[in-house]
Amino acid sequence: MGESIGRPMVEVRNVSKSYHRDSIEIPVLQQINIAVPEGEFLALMGPSGSGKTTLLNLIAGIDRPTSGEVIVQGTNIGQLNESALARWRASHIGFVFQFYNLLPVLTAFDNVELPLLLTNLSKSERRNRVELALKLVGLADRMAHYPKQLSGGQEQRVAIARAIVTDPTLLVADEPTGDLDKVSAGEIMDLLDRLNKEFRKTIVMVTHDPRAAEKAHTVTHLEKGELA
Amino acid sequence: MKIPLSYSWRSLWTRRLTTTMTLAGLALVVFVFAAVLMLAHGIEVALIDTGSDDNAIVIRRSSTSELVSQIERDAANIITTLPQIARGADGKPQASTETYVLINLEKKETGDMGNISVRGISPGAMQLRPQVRLTEGRMFRFGTDEIIIGQNIARRFQGCEIGQTIRFGESDWVIVGHFAAQGSAFESEIWGDVEQFMPSFGRPVFSSVTVRLRNPEEFTRFKASVEQDPRTQMGDVKREREYYREQSALMSSFVRILGLLVTFIFSIGAVIGAVITMYAAVANRTVEIGTLRALGFRRRSVLGAFLVESTLLSLIGGSVGIGLAALMSFVRISTTNFGSFSELGFGFALSPSIITASFVFAVTMGLIGGFFPAVRAARLNILTALREA
Numbered sequence: 001m002g003e004s005i006g007r008p009m010v011e012v013r014n015v016s017k018s019y020h021r022d023s024i025e026i027p028v029l030q031q032i033n034i035a036v037p038e039g040e041f042l043a044l045m046g047p048s049g050s051g052k053t054t055l056l057n058l059i060a061g062i063d064r065p066t067s068g069e070v071i072v073q074g075t076n077i078g079q080l081n082e083s084a085l086a087r088w089r090a091s092h093i094g095f096v097f098q099f100y101n102l103l104p105v106l107t108a109f110d111n112v113e114l115p116l117l118l119t120n121l122s123k124s125e126r127r128n129r130v131e132l133a134l135k136l137v138g139l140a141d142r143m144a145h146y147p148k149q150l151s152g153g154q155e156q157r158v159a160i161a162r163a164i165v166t167d168p169t170l171l172v173a174d175e176p177t178g179d180l181d182k183v184s185a186g187e188i189m190d191l192l193d194r195l196n197k198e199f200r201k202t203i204v205m206v207t208h209d210p211r212a213a214e215k216a217h218t219v220t221h222l223e224k225g226e227l228a
Numbered sequence: 229m230k231i232p233l234s235y236s237w238r239s240l241w242t243r244r245l246t247t248t249m250t251l252a253g254l255a256l257v258v259f260v261f262a263a264v265l266m267l268a269h270g271i272e273v274a275l276i277d278t279g280s281d282d283n284a285i286v287i288r289r290s291s292t293s294e295l296v297s298q299i300e301r302d303a304a305n306i307i308t309t310l311p312q313i314a315r316g317a318d319g320k321p322q323a324s325t326e327t328y329v330l331i332n333l334e335k336k337e338t339g340d341m342g343n344i345s346v347r348g349i350s351p352g353a354m355q356l357r358p359q360v361r362l363t364e365g366r367m368f369r370f371g372t373d374e375i376i377i378g379q380n381i382a383r384r385f386q387g388c389e390i391g392q393t394i395r396f397g398e399s400d401w402v403i404v405g406h407f408a409a410q411g412s413a414f415e416s417e418i419w420g421d422v423e424q425f426m427p428s429f430g431r432p433v434f435s436s437v438t439v440r441l442r443n444p445e446e447f448t449r450f451k452a453s454v455e456q457d458p459r460t461q462m463g464d465v466k467r468e469r470e471y472y473r474e475q476s477a478l479m480s481s482f483v484r485i486l487g488l489l490v491t492f493i494f495s496i497g498a499v500i501g502a503v504i505t506m507y508a509a510v511a512n513r514t515v516e517i518g519t520l521r522a523l524g525f526r527r528r529s530v531l532g533a534f535l536v537e538s539t540l541l542s543l544i545g546g547s548v549g550i551g552l553a554a555l556m557s558f559v560r561i562s563t564t565n566f567g568s569f570s571e572l573g574f575g576f577a578l579s580p581s582i583i584t585a586s587f588v589f590a591v592t593m594g595l596i597g598g599f600f601p602a603v604r605a606a607r608l609n610i611l612t613a614l615r616e617a
Contacts, residue, residue: 057611060522062521062522062610062611062614063610063611082526082527083526086521086524086525086526087524088524089522089523089524090523090524090525091524095519095522095523097519097614099515101515101516101518101519101614103235103516103519103520104242104516105234105235105238105239105241105242106232106234106235106238110232110234110235114232114520114523115523115524117230117231117232118523118524118525162523
C-alpha cells in the first residue's frame with residue numbers, strides 16, 4: 001500500500017451515493033468531502049437517514065460510491081476489485097458494530113482470532129496477539145466464554161479486541177454504544193479514547209449519543225446527505 | 229485461510245433438533261443404500277465362494293446351469309480321465325460326476341413348499357470341496373440310500389433331522405448327517421450317491437462333471453481338450469468360481485438395481501431435507517455471514533464453510549447409516565435363487581468397497597443438499613446481510 005507523507009489517513013473526495021429502489025433513484029450522499037488525519041477521532045452525527053452510516057461503510061470499503069473517490073492511506077479503494085478489497089479490509093480496517101456481531105458459536109478467543117486467520121501468522125503468534133488484545137480490553141479472564149455468557153458491554157469489548165487484533169490502520173465504529181446501558185457505554189467510550197490516545201488509532205465513529213461524541217476530537221454533522 | 233472448522237461444527241450442534249432430524253434422514257437412506265449393496269454382495273459371496281479357482285466344471289453347451297445340463301456317461305468317463313486333472317493319494321482322478329435336480333419340501337415356519345437342490349455326488353466330491361464339513365451325524369455311505377443335508381435346509385425345512393426319512397425320486401432316503409460349507413450355496417443342498425439318485429430320478433445322464441486341475445493354469449488346456457474332442461465337445465468348460473458367479477448374477481443384479489432405485493428415490497427426500505436445513509442455516513446466520521465478509525473473508529470461504537457444514541452432516545449421517553447396516557451382518561436370509569430356482573441361504577456381507585461407496589453416496593447427498601444454500605450464503609451482499617441485525 002502506498003503511504004504518503006503529509007496526506008490525510010482518509011480522504012473522501014466529491015463522494016456521492018445513491019440507491020435504486022425500483023426505477024427511483026434515492027440520493028443518500030451528495031458531494032461529500034472529508035479529510036481525516038492520522039490519529040484523528042472523528043464522530044459522524046446526524047439524524048436517521050442523513051447518510052452517516054453510508055459514509056462510514058464507504059470509508060470501511062464495504063460499499064462503493066456512485067461517484068467520487070475514497071482514498072485511505074493513499075489507496076483509492078474504489079479501484080480495488082472485490083477480492084482485493086476483502087484483503088484490504090482484513091489488513092486495514094477494524095470494525096466495531098452496534099450489535100457487536102460476534103459469532104455466537106465461537107468463544108471470545110475464537111471470535112478475536114477470526115481476522116488473524118486471514119494473515120500468515122503462526123498459531124502461537126495468533127494466540128499471543130489474541131491474548132494481548134483481550135488483555136487490553138480487560139477480558140483476559142473471559143477468553144473461553146461464549147458471547148451469550150457475557151454482558152453487552154463485555155461483548156462489545158470482545159468486538160473491539162477483534163477490531164484491533166490485526167493492528168489495523170483505521171477503526172470504524174457504527175453506534176458502538178447504541179445497544180448499551182449508560183455505564184457500559186461509558187466504559188466502551190473510555191476504551192476507544194484510550195486506543196486513540198495511547199495507541200494512536202485513527203477512529204471514525206457514527207453515533208447518535210452526544211456523550212459518546214464528546215470523546216471525539218472532531219464532530220462532523222450530516223443532514224440529508226450533505227455536510228451540515 | 230478458511231473459516232475454522234469449529235465454526236461449521238458448532239453451528240450444526242447449535243441447531244440440535246434440525247441437525248438431528250436431517251441426520252436421521254441421511255442415515256436412513258445410507259442404511260438402505262448400504263444394506264442393498266450388502267445383500268447383493270451377500271448373494272455373490274454365497275454363490276461365488278461355492279466355487280473354487282482350482283476346480284473346473286463341465287456342463288452341456290448352451291445350458292445356463294446344471295439344472296438343464298446333460299452329460300452322457302461315456303463323455304463323463306472321457307472327461308474324468310484327462311491328464312490335466314489332479315490325482316488323489318489313491319491315484320484316482322479328483323473328479324465328481326454329478327446329478328442336480330430339484331425337489332419340494334415343506335417349510336417349518338409357513339408350511340409352504342420350497343424348491344430344494346439335490347446333488348448326487350461321486351466319491352471324489354469331498355476332495356474337491358474342502359470347505360464342506362459335517363456339523364452333525366456322519367457322512368453317507370456310497371451305494372446306500374443315505375443322504376446328508378446342508379445346515380441351511382436342515383434349519384428351515386420339516387423332516388430334516390438326523391434319523392428321519394425323506395421321500396423323493398420315488399425312494400425313501402435316510403438322513404445321516406448335516407453339513408456346513410462356510411456359508412456357500414452347498415449349505416442349501418441335499419447330497420447323496422449319484423449312482424443311487426440317477427435311477428431313482430429316472431435320469432440316465434449326469435448334470436455336470438467337476439474336476440480339480442493339477443494347477444489352475446492348466447484350465448485352458450483342459451478346456452481345449454474337452455471342447456476339441458468330438459466325443460466331449462458338447463461340454464462347456466468353466467472355472468467353477470466363474471460358473472457360480474454367473475449363477476449369482478441374475479439375482480444380485482436384480483437386488484442391486486431394484487434396491488438402488490428405491491434408494492435413489494429415498495435420497496431425493498434426504499437431499500431435500502438437507503437443502504431445507506442448510507437454507508434455514510443460511511437464513512438464521514445472515515448477519516454472521518455479513519460480519520465474516522466485512523472482516524475480509526471472501527465469498528469462496530463462506531461457500532466452503534457451508535459446504536463443510538453439509539459435508540459434516542452427511543459424514544455423520546453416513547457413519548450412523550453404515551453402523552446400522554453393519555448390524556445387518558448378523559441377519560441371514562433364505563429365499564429362492566432366480567438362477568437355479570432353488571432355495572439359497574445368504575447373509576448381508578459388508579466389504580470395504582461398500583463402506584467407501586456408502587460414504588461417497590452420503591457426501592454426494594450432503595454436497596448436493598448444501599450447494600445451493602452455500603451459494604446463496606456466498607452471494608449475499610455484505611450490507612444487506614449486516615442490516616439483518
